[in-house]
Each structure stands twice: as structure tokens, then as C-alpha cells.
Amino acid sequence: MALAQTSSVSLTGLTGNLIDVEVDISDGLPSYILLGLPDAALSESKERVRAALVNSGEAWPNKKVTVSLSPAWLPKSGSSFDLPIAITLLMAQGQVPKDQPGECIYLGELSLDGQLREVHGVLPALLAAKKSGFIRALVPYENYQEAKCVSGVEVIAIRHLTNALAYLRSGQIPDSPQLFSSSSSDYLLDLCDVAGQVAARRALEVAAIGGHHLLFIGPPGTGKTMLAERIPSILPPLSEESILEVTAIHSIAGTLMGRELLSKLPPFVAPHHTTTAPAMIGGGAHAIRPGATSLAHEGVLFIDEAPECGRGVLDSLRQPLESGEVTISRAVGSVTYPARFMLVLAANPCPCGRFSGRGRSCTCTQVAIRRYLQRLSGPLLDRIDIRVFIDSPSRIEMASEELGESSATVRERVIAARAIADDRFAGCSWRVNSQIPPSQLRNRFRAEKSGMNFLHTELDKERLSARGFHKVLRISWSIADSRGHAIPTKEDVELALRLREGMELLA
Template identity: 50%
Template structure:
């Protein structure tokens, strides 16, 4: 399987990937072609813990219904990874077909990762259809031959170019896209969909010095071990609320039982007061801050953890 040690440079993106894995957060990466977005996404499943017995049964049952692929041999123990092409139909991603509807890529990604490369190129109906499983973790398909409900609790990873031509990175002097074209490009990603994506990150091209760096890089095994510890910590803390991941935390809990002291949220309070952060954005940053604290072995986030969480929403400002 792809190993994280193969990713040169991209320190911030690697950290974002680790935080996404530890907290169950959805992730969007925006950067020019060749910046490593796909390479990073392919390594997320390896950072996730192995499936439990119950989870393995769920995933194996779904994949056994896929009549296009080969039969399943034994229990699937690793989180699945699905990467549909941007030309894929709604039925192939959400599910459908003749007779009783069969699971699509979203259900096959249950307990794993659904990666949409060049996300703004997907049909808007496909993107909007993903809102149902992101909210409920389930897809209900109605067809003339009957109705089928399939689980679809996945981590969503979106990748996009900075503009339609992909050349707007850095100073963007070679980009010829008009402001209207750029707005139209990102406008295909609806607000309700992005509302569920906690981490929205800019990814830049790797520099030559980073490629030739001979320093050893952490691999998947080392990072996955930290992710497992952080997940165990979060599970214990969230058990009274009936939750598993920090990504599932609600504003009511974040501003109630898990409320942080004003000194630790001063940066967020100031951003909200200036209008650069909405209430939804405020909560998303706090969810990330709890995951950062779990990875650092802290009982609760401090001001430093909150600051790091805020930087992981570089494209989410004002949302």
C-alpha cells in the first residue's frame, strides 16, 4: 500500500492528513496540478485504524453486492478507498441500476475514504446527492422494483485546482481565467456540502530543495499509531454524548460541556467579532482543535491548538 514516507515536503498537508484521520474530519485540498493532492489522499486510508469485526462485516456485505467487480474473498479488514472519475453518473456514485438498486461508490466507501479528484468538475447533482449520507451516514434508494438502504459513513476528501486552468497558484501570473470563471468553478461546490468539510487547505507545489532532502520522513505506521491513540482518547471523552469522532461534535456540546476558557478562544472570538468567521466556522475550528489536542496528548485544547486549527481552514474563512 502507498506509504506516507513517499510524500516529500508538504509538511502542513501531511499534518492536515493526520488530523483528518484522527478526528474523522472531511478534507478539501486546493492546489495546482502536480502538487501532490492525489498522492496525499491515497495515503489517508492507511492512517485509519483497522475495521472492527462489526465494521468488517458491514463493509464486506456491501462489497459482496457489487456485481461489476470480482467476488469478495474473506472479511475486508482495511478501510476501503473509492475514487470515482468526475464523469461518473449519479447512479454509479450514489447507487442504482435495474431491479433492486445496488450500492454505489459512496456506500462502497463506508468506513473508509471517498476521494473526489477535480471535485468542481463533478455534476452538481452528484455533489448535492452526497449531502444525504454526510448528514445521516446512510443512503436510501427508491426504484420501481423496491427500496434499498445502504450505510455510507465515509470520510470525504475533495481536491480542486485553484481555478479552471490550474495556473492561479502563487502569484498566478500565467493564469488567464477571469474572476467570473473562478467563481463559477468553485460555485459548483455548494455551501451545504462544504459546511461539512472541516479542513480546507491550500496545497502548493513541492520545491526542488524539498525533493532532494535526504532527511528520513515518518511513514504510515508511525503516524497511524498516533492516530489510533488520539481516536481512543476521543472515544472515551465522547462516550457520554453517544459520539465517536471529534468531527461529530455539535455546537451545543462545544459551547456547553466542552466549553473552553475565554483565554483559549480569544483568537476565534476576535475573528468572529471582525466578521471573518461565522458561528458555523467557529464550531468547525473548535472540532479541529480538540483533535489537535488529542494528538498532542493534552486534556483539552489550548490557545496554540486553536491557532493551528484556524490555519487549517485557509479556504474556509468567512464561512
């Protein structure tokens, strides 16, 4: 009987599903049938596999070939099934021994001359395979480094189909690429580069402690981008679990090259303000790829010139901000990716950009200024916890030879403050102050009596909305953690209110 079977993996979001690749060759008119909900890229595998086999000196059966990918109901996409299909076909023809030792996974796209091409999502695919007991994987040469991140799976790097066949026929192991070490997880940008900006630095630190979202407002060239880019350097390093999750997301998106593999550094993602909603939250016609919000998972999403962003794009941020994940639905099905990030927005204060506390030559009317920032839509602004007005550093600050505090020093304080919060939240479903639910703020996580009284007065004066009330409380917990107060004091609450209010322009 000319029947053979191997295994591969198909991804739905970050979840890998084991796929049985079966090939049957029977007498009949030469034909090729591919079963199992293939998408366009997968349907084209026939031509790639045929050319790759012939150009590698193998025979293509002039018979009826049926390829089945099961479970059949699961939609499958992409080109990574080329390699398993080619090998199973040769097994069915008796040209490659069927009884391969151990459980093995095959992944890779074939080019017409038989070279194996890089594919996306190898890391999450192998994690799933390992969970199901697989101990060996044949992957494209370019994916070797990433595949090696999965401990306990023997990885064979394949450059060309003939290498795979030599391995399966006679155990000949092809050369693997040299692993480059990913030990140098130093971030190149350091907070000590920033002159002055004492208030902004303070806000940055509080935001990093509690995971609060930030808005920078200030004229161009005052260091907004500079400050934002340095936030990852003061955030705590990622946990082992988060490292794998973040790397897996970047593996699927094909953006691993921009990141050190298994980096402990929280990602920093800065989509341009002309970006589209699908690029922001994810999408695509066939395979649904993660967008900027997921690439920023466990890190920072920075949007410069935020008022210039399309309304739809900013509004698309609301789902991930609320739930920490995004669900994208397409005809082929729906996919959910994690998307828990610190949102950092930067905005010019007015259309001309020159409005400033020092009263420079801004020509905009009050109305125009107000309208400009209103582009940031109420619901989104409401989710911003801390607003910082940034002005140019003074001449003295710029001229000073003394460097500002380094990121390492600030990060140590952030880590210490987070450890305090961690203890407080033991057994809770959230980890940082910005995520304390409103009901808990009302009883368990109140500030000192005088602080609460102060907030109630602000409420009475209508200087604070109910949502603002909760935000200020959350921020005051972050301030208390940074100052070693067991419970927020009145001073902590007052500072929190100032951070929340930023500037009057937005009132």
C-alpha cells in the same frame, strides 16, 4: 403428494430475509407458475432451471408446476433462487430425498448447461441464515471464499448442478477451492513516498484523527491524488463489526475482487468526476445496488477534480454526509445502505490550473477563479472541515534523499489520539470529533477560556460563521487530542482556524 420445500435468502439492502421455496407438482396441463413478487431476472428462472435440469440428465415434469416464494409480500430479485428452485422441484418429484439432515440454505444461479454461477450478496445472506439457525449452505464455487467468512456455517462449494445432486443423494462432498489467506493486509501506498508537503501532512493527520472532511486545492501534479490515496494507510484498522459490514456491502455490489476479503484496511473509493448520481449513492432498476458512498463506508471517498463534477452528483452527497446512510427509493421498494465516510475533494485552483502561491502563469481572471470553486456549491463546501492549499514541493524537497515519515508512524499517533477521544465520548452516540453535536459544543466540549474568547472575537469580526465556529471547535479537539491536551488551548484553536480557512480564495 408432490410437494417439497427448501430455504433461501433474499436481501433488502444489507438485511437478509429467509425465503421458503415451495414447489407443488400436480396433474393438469403442463405449466409453470412462479408466485411471490419476482422481478424480471427471477421470472426468467423458469427457462434456466428447465434447461439446466434437462442438460444435467434430470427429468422435467410434464405437469402443472407451481413455485411459491414466501413471504409473498416481499419483493424478490436476482437469479440466486435458481438452485433452490431446481432442487425443490426434484424433491417434489421424489428424485432427491426430502429429509435432508440439518438446516440448509441454497443459493446460486444456473446456466443452461447446469453450471452454477456466482451471485452477489452471499456473505450478508449467510449471516442472516446463520442468525436464523441454519448450519449448512450450498453456494456457487466462486462464492466459496466469501461464504467461508461466516463462521459456524458448513459451506459446500458447487460447480455444477450434478455436484449438488450427488451431495444430496449420497453425501458426496465436492472439492472446494483452496482458500487464499487474507493475512497480508499491508497497504502498498505509504506516506513516506510524499516529499515535502509538511502542512498537508499535518492536515491529513488531524483529519484522520477527527474524521474531518478535506478539500485539497492546488495545481495539477502537486501530489493531491497521492496524498488522498494514502489516507487509508493512516486510519485506524476497522473493527471486527465494521469488517463484516464493509465486506457485506462489497459483496452485494459485486466489488469484492477489488478488495481483500475481510480486510481491516478502510476502503478507498474514487469515483470519476463524470460519474452519475445513481452510481454515487446507489440505484439500479431491479436490485438496488450500493453506490460509491456506501462502498466507501468506514473509509475514504475521494473525488478528484471535484468542480468538474455535475451539480446533481455533488448535491447527492448531502444526505449521506448528514445522516451516515443513504436511502434509495424505487418502484420495488426502498433500501437503506450505510454510508459513513471521510470525504476528500481535490480541485484545481482555477480553470487553467496554473494559479499558485508562487505566481505562475495563470491567465484566469479573479472572477473566473472565484466562479470555478463556487461550482462546489455552498452547502457542500460548508460541510468540508479542512481546506489545504497544495503547491509543488520545492526542488530541495524533491531532491532530498531523506524519506518523509512513514504511514505506520503517523497511524500510531492517530490511533493514540482516537483512544483519548474514545474515552471522552464513552456513553455518547458518536465516536469521533467531527460528529460532536452543536448543542454539546456549547456546553460540554468548549475550548479553554482564552481559546473561546479568540473565537468570539473572530465571530464579532464576521470572519467566522456560526457553522464555521462549530467546525473550528471540532477541529481544535482533534488537535488537542494529537497534542495530549485535555482541553483545546488557544494555540489549538488558532491552528484549527487556519486549517479551516485554507486559503483566501474561498472566503
